[in-house]
Amino acid sequence: MLSLTERLLFILLTVICLTAAAYTFTDMFKIILSGQGQLGMDRAPQRVLAGVKALFSQGRILRRRKITSVFHWLVAYAFIFYGLVNVVDLAKGFTEFDVPGVVGDIYRLIADVLSVAGLTAVVYFIVRRFIVADPHLKTRENVLLHPSARDGIARDSMFVALFILLHLGFRFLGESFHIALHGADVFQPFATAVSTLWTSAGMGPAALEWWVHASWWLALGLILVFIPYFPTTKHAHLFMGPLNFMTRPDRPALGTLDKIDFDDETIEQFGVSTLSDLSQTQILDAFACIMCNRCQDACPAYATGKELSPAALEINKRYYIKENMSGLADGSREQIPLMGMAISESAVWACTSCGACVDVCPVGNEPMF
Incomplete structure (x- = not known):
């Protein structure tokens, strides 16, 4: 359990980080709501179920890149379960609380296994992007980016x-230091194995206790410090992806475009010119995008060498928003045309409206719609 000084410091850090997060999250939702129309809010139970299903099933992820998808599945489930782990660890830091009995045994076993699985998967993704340099993660030079x-x-x-890596890693190490201090735990086999390193190194109770506290601070402190940056990173897909599935527009069939009423004389502009001309769901797409390029792989126009990449469209929107977030949120930033910034004219004409990009997107984006 934390000392009184540690508790006060953690509360102070929490207030600072959540205050900063309130500004960045507010800016994000202001930008989304500056778009046209409304997010889908009817049939709330069905929409919530769709979001929950998308989060826990990870169904679309597994359609392509089978090996990579399995590793992403491991990271996703580790991070989802760590939502519970972080709450439990927070309670442990401030009280004598622990998950009791058989439930506690199962909880510790799942946390231990998912910690190692998640860490292994993250290492895989680092190797894939930075050492192997998987070509699926790149976009051709002829595509506007x-x-x-x-x-x-x-x-x-x-x-x-x-x-x-650091969040999962420090929490896992914290458990290993705790086990070295209090004895082996059969329900945490991986952390118990690592704990033998500390006992073999001759670490005493005082040093182990210090590292238990340090690991707790680093694991949970990283979460607090990272929260304000969520809207500016692709990690926002963790919650924007499910939100996308909850609020996406109803379409009678895949590839059905929104109707334009050319007889309505009150419409001063057909189509879109700037970011705020897009619908709210189209702006939400940019925040939900995980930048995995699955839609690019599925696009027949991209496969034939044309300038169209559905992924590039969402990425361009996202980076434009990222660099002008405060100005776009308060309306002080003069918007520039999407044509030439988000997509080229040639790319627009290359789209066949086949819906392949929509069908494959793991976060429910509709890039070319």
Whole structure:
């Protein structure tokens, strides 16, 4: 359990980080709500169920890139379960609370296994992007891509990967230090195995207790520090993806375009010109995008060498928003045309409205609609 000083410091850090997060999250939702129309809010139970199903099933992820998808599945479930782990660890830090009995045994076993699974998966993704340099993660030079995106995507990916690696890693190490201090735990086989390193190294009770506290601070402190940055990173897909499934528009069939009433004389502009001309769900798509390029792989126009990449469209929107977030949120930023910023004219004409990008997107985006 934390000392009184530690508790006060943690509360102070929480207030600072959540205050900062309130500003960034408010900006994000202001930008989304600046779009046209409304997010789908009817049939609330069905929509909530769709979001929950998308989050827990990870169904669309497994359609392509089978091996990579399995590793993403491991990271996703580790992070979902860590929502519970973080709450329990927070309670342990401030009280004598622990999950009791058989439920506690099962909880510790799942946390131990998912910690190792998640860490293994993150290492896989780091190797895949930065050592193997998987070509699926790149976009051809003839495709319009925001100047900050080609290098920025890699930096953002490393930032997110290190955050997950350190968050899971310090929590796992904290358990190993705790086990070294209090004895082996059959329901935490991996952490128990690592704990033998500390006992073999001759670490005493005082040192182990210090590391238990340090690991707790680093694991939970990272979460607090990272929260304000969520809207600016692709990690926002954790909650924006399910929200996308909950609020997406109803379409009679895949590939059905929104109707334009050319007889309505009150309409001063057909189609869109700037970001605020897009619908709210189209702006939400940019925040939900995980930048995995699955839609790019599925696009027949991209496969034939044309300038169209559905992924690039969402990425360009996202980087434009990221660089102008405060101005777009308060309306002070003069918007520039989407044509030439988010997509080229040639790419627009290359789209066949086949819906392949929509069908494959794991976060429910509709890039070309």
